[in-house]
Amino acid sequence: MTTTAHSPEETLVTATVDTPPTAPTADPVLTGAGTAPLVKRSGRGRKRVTDSLLPIAVFAALIGVWYAITYLVLDPGRRFLMPAPHTIITDALFDGPTMDKVLPALGRSIVVTFTGLAIAIVIGMVWAIAMSQSRPVERSLFPYAVALQCIPILALVPLIGFWFGYDFPSRVIVCVMISLFPIVSNTLFGIQSVDRGMHELFTLHNASRTTRLLKLELPAAMPAIFAGFRISAGLSVVGAIVGDLFFKQGDPGLGILLDNFRARLQGQELFLTIIVTAALGFAVFGLFGWLAKVAVGRWYDQSRDAG
Amino acid sequence: MSAPAPTAPSAVRSAVPKGHGDLVLRFRDVAKAFPDGTVALEGVDLDVRRGDFVTVVGPSGCGKSTLLRIASGLSPATSGTSQVDAKRIGYVFQDATLLPWRSVKKNVELLAELHGLSKTATHQAALDAIELVGLRGHEKKLPRALSGGMKMRASLARSLTLDPDLFLFDEPFGALDEITRERLNDELIRLFASKGFGALFITHSVSEAVYMSTKVLVMSGRPGHIVDTFEVPFGPDRTPELRFTPEFAELAGKVSHALREGHS
Numbered sequence: 001m002t003t004t005a006h007s008p009e010e011t012l013v014t015a016t017v018d019t020p021p022t023a024p025t026a027d028p029v030l031t032g033a034g035t036a037p038l039v040k041r042s043g044r045g046r047k048r049v050t051d052s053l054l055p056i057a058v059f060a061a062l063i064g065v066w067y068a069i070t071y072l073v074l075d076p077g078r079r080f081l082m083p084a085p086h087t088i089i090t091d092a093l094f095d096g097p098t099m100d101k102v103l104p105a106l107g108r109s110i111v112v113t114f115t116g117l118a119i120a121i122v123i124g125m126v127w128a129i130a131m132s133q134s135r136p137v138e139r140s141l142f143p144y145a146v147a148l149q150c151i152p153i154l155a156l157v158p159l160i161g162f163w164f165g166y167d168f169p170s171r172v173i174v175c176v177m178i179s180l181f182p183i184v185s186n187t188l189f190g191i192q193s194v195d196r197g198m199h200e201l202f203t204l205h206n207a208s209r210t211t212r213l214l215k216l217e218l219p220a221a222m223p224a225i226f227a228g229f230r231i232s233a234g235l236s237v238v239g240a241i242v243g244d245l246f247f248k249q250g251d252p253g254l255g256i257l258l259d260n261f262r263a264r265l266q267g268q269e270l271f272l273t274i275i276v277t278a279a280l281g282f283a284v285f286g287l288f289g290w291l292a293k294v295a296v297g298r299w300y301d302q303s304r305d306a307g
Numbered sequence: 308m309s310a311p312a313p314t315a316p317s318a319v320r321s322a323v324p325k326g327h328g329d330l331v332l333r334f335r336d337v338a339k340a341f342p343d344g345t346v347a348l349e350g351v352d353l354d355v356r357r358g359d360f361v362t363v364v365g366p367s368g369c370g371k372s373t374l375l376r377i378a379s380g381l382s383p384a385t386s387g388t389s390q391v392d393a394k395r396i397g398y399v400f401q402d403a404t405l406l407p408w409r410s411v412k413k414n415v416e417l418l419a420e421l422h423g424l425s426k427t428a429t430h431q432a433a434l435d436a437i438e439l440v441g442l443r444g445h446e447k448k449l450p451r452a453l454s455g456g457m458k459m460r461a462s463l464a465r466s467l468t469l470d471p472d473l474f475l476f477d478e479p480f481g482a483l484d485e486i487t488r489e490r491l492n493d494e495l496i497r498l499f500a501s502k503g504f505g506a507l508f509i510t511h512s513v514s515e516a517v518y519m520s521t522k523v524l525v526m527s528g529r530p531g532h533i534v535d536t537f538e539v540p541f542g543p544d545r546t547p548e549l550r551f552t553p554e555f556a557e558l559a560g561k562v563s564h565a566l567r568e569g570h571s
């Protein structure tokens with residue numbers, strides 16, 4: 001910012017730009033050029049304020065738009081379509097009977113999410129490891145992983161109900177099918193991306209297949225595997241809700257609740273349940289982000305796969 | 308991804324304990340052609356004995372790495388024989404190939420682990436090797452916290468745990484700065500003098516070749532073969548001052564000349 005060698009004229013010009021009266025069009029950023037250290041510090045302070053203010057401003061604006069729609073766009077009889085934010089808190093969050101439905105439903109959806117995710121992790125990793133150890137196995141099994149990704153799961157939903165009934169097991173199966181692919185593909189990709197030089201090191205010392213898998217391939221693939229877990233964690237929440245919408249027997253999860261509140265035009269309750277569902281998604285995603293950090297953050301720079 | 312074949316068909320291995328001067332590596336008329344038609348090596352003869360520090364200098368792409376891959380059994384020769392009489396081989400790559408999730412100590416322990424040494428023997432071998440390469444106090448660090456020179460030391464220590472009779476070095480210091488490189492040269496000379504293994508060392512630096520070796524082989528451009536051999540008359544106690552003596556300059560000059568001749 002500070003130039004070392006310049007002609008007197010240049011110095012003069014800089015000086016005039018610096019003086020506010022002679023530079024009426026100069027904005028604050030431009031003025032910063034001359035008096036480097038001082039303005040730089042205050043500039044950084046201003047930036048920090050903007051950094052924390054902007055998100056708050058955006059959030060406030062969104063809430064404002066929401067209120068505007070509720071009170072200016074919708075006539076009173078149709079306000080259940082978009083109830084005012086504070087009424088969601090007063091009429092649903094602080095409403096005993098509503099929470100008595102939402103909390104147990106949340107619990108059931110958590111059970112479905114984690115059961116489905118756990119099964120997907122086991123099946124997905126075994127599947128990927130099997131493919132990584134032999135080309136013919138990979139060639140025989142990979143197409144099914146792709147099929148799983150390409151066939152819209154919703155098309156299979158009636159069949160799942162047909163075979164496994166309309167209760168908990170079917171919800172879990174939907175959840176598994178939706179969250180399986182990222183685990184399979186990330187684990188396989190992670191194992192196949194192991195550095196060639198490291199493989200040769202293990203070859204030189206006659207490492208067995210199992211040793212190679214346990215001491216080289218799986219540890220090296222952990223960052224990719226955890227990235228897969230995180231994607232699948234988000235998907236398994238989707239699976240739990242979708243499963244609920246189709247398989248309604250037994251105690252309701254969040255999906256059934258959403259549908260019930262929608263059918264009964266209970267706006268506040270519906271919005272609260274949506275917010276709870278979103279929070280579940282964030283929480284599961286965050287949990288796996290944290291687990292990845294604990295597992296590989298020590299040696300693997302996660303900012304590299306942030307994109 | 309499946310592993311390459313572990314041993315070359317032409318490689319003969321034996322497990323005889325070795326003394327000074329015993330042959331550990333012998334190449335006779337070794338040639339290598341790749342499936343795509345590239346002829347990397349042609350008619351290579353060489354012997355490495357315990358107490359020999361044989362350096363191969365040659366332009367890049369002339370087949371130096373291929374030579375070591377054949378010696379180690381990573382890749383088979385197309386014709387000729389490569390005979391290894393070493394119980395264990397140490398192989399140091401240009402890239403330190405440390406496992407990033409393992410600490411320095413755990414990395415150094417890896418090969419002993421792969422060879423099924425007991426926990427206590429592995430631990431002791433790692434501590435000794437870490438001491439030898441001067442990494443004491445850095446045992447718990449992860450590779451990402453090490454400088455290039457320290458990574459190379461850890462890689463060297465990892466091979467030392469097996470106490471190999473034959474050491475293969477593929478431009479191990481090629482990526483390091485001059486000062487670090489010269490310091491590691493001195494430490495490797497010291498290790499060589501105390502352990503007495505046989506070494507086959509690849510480099511493209513003439514000065515490094517002359518400074519380190521008992522014998523320098525000059526390789527021609529592709530297909531690589533050995534065009535000249537220089538015995539190095541300097542004794543085992545070499546100090547950095549050697550680089551500034553007229554004898555050193557003269558020999559380095561001859562090697563450079565041979566290198567240029569072989570290249571054209």
Ligand SMILES: Nc1ncnc2c1ncn2[C@@H]1O[C@H](COP(=O)(O)OP(=O)(O)O)[C@@H](O)[C@H]1O
Nearest residue numbers: 341343345347366367368369370371372373374
């Ligand atoms: N797997 C391979 N297939 C085909 N050509 C190869 C293969 N590996 C090496 N080469 C070729 O063989 C020649 C020698 O390679 P290399 O031994 O790595 O050279 P250097 O180590 O002397 O630089 C090069 O021209 C290289 O391109």
Ligand SMILES: [Mg+2]
Nearest residue numbers: 371372373477
């Ligand atoms: Mg090479």
